[in-house]
Amino acid sequence: MDKRELIRNLKIEGFSSKIIRAFLRVKREHFIADRMKSLAYENTALPLEEGATISQPYTIAVMLELLELKRGQKILEIGSGSGYVIALILEIIKDIEIFGIEISKNLADKSKEILKEKRIKIFNMNGSNGLLEYAPFDRILISASSDRVPSHLYGQLRDGGIIVAPVKNSIVKVKKKEGKFRIEEIPGFSFVPLRK
Numbered sequence: 521m522d523k524r525e526l527i528r529n530l531k532i533e534g535f536s537s538k539i540i541r542a543f544l545r546v547k548r549e550h551f552i553a554d555r556m557k558s559l560a561y562e563n564t565a566l567p568l569e570e571g572a573t574i575s576q577p578y579t580i581a582v583m584l585e586l587l588e589l590k591r592g593q594k595i596l597e598i599g600s601g602s603g604y605v606i607a608l609i610l611e612i613i614k615d616i617e618i619f620g621i622e623i624s625k626n627l628a629d630k631s632k633e634i635l636k637e638k639r640i641k642i643f644n645m646n647g648s649n650g651l652l653e654y655a656p657f658d659r660i661l662i663s664a665s666s667d668r669v670p671s672h673l674y675g676q677l678r679d680g681g682i683i684v685a686p687v688k689n690s691i692v693k694v695k696k697k698e699g700k701f702r703i704e705e706i707p708g709f710s711f712v713p714l715r716k
């Protein structure tokens with residue numbers, strides 16, 4: 521598949537034009553190893569290293585749609601890997617602040633190289649407990665799956681905020697409103713596990 525076909529597929533799936541435009545503008549080939557570049561626009565996950573993968577474009581698009589991104593938000597991605605999703609988010613919405621946490625030093629270092637911007641901070645650490653010193657966040661995206669949404673994260677979400685997280689083989693959306701959490705589940709996905 522080439523980029524045109526991928527974009528056509530995302531259109532057929534009905535994703536919003538802002539999200540599709542981001543997939544068009546961000547070069548996925550920049551975020552993967554040289555030997556994978558010919559596969560950059562396949563609608564599949566691609567291996568990064570140490571068992572990490574850059575997620576399938578379709579899956580990323582679903583998560584980005586669920587996040588309801590808006591100007592001025594503070595966003596956290598846990599499992600920021602290559603930095604591809606962060607680059608897409610920045611393309612969708614310019615006026616934001618974004619924090620990435622990545623457990624692999626190599627991936628964290630590489631993504632810092634590609635994403636040199638004031639609005640982005642990447643931390644090389646275990647992100648299971650979030651990033652308390654920069655909380656609260658308007659949006660928290662987890663890009664690796666666990667058995668439940670890590671409980672610390674609920675406290676790091678601003679009121680009106682949204683968490684999008686893979687839980688087992690579903691994508692879960694948690695919306696916080698007046699201190700209450702509303703949960704929505706979309707089954708049928710697979711993710712790299714979140715390391716403990």
Ligand code: SAH
Nearest residue numbers: 572599600601602604605623646647714715
């Ligand atoms: N969103 C990324 C890819 C996600 S793959 C991209 O755009 O490239 C999931 C990532 O989560 C992997 O890079 C993996 O190393 C990382 N990861 C797994 N457990 C983690 C943890 N506890 N804390 C931080 N990162 C973690």
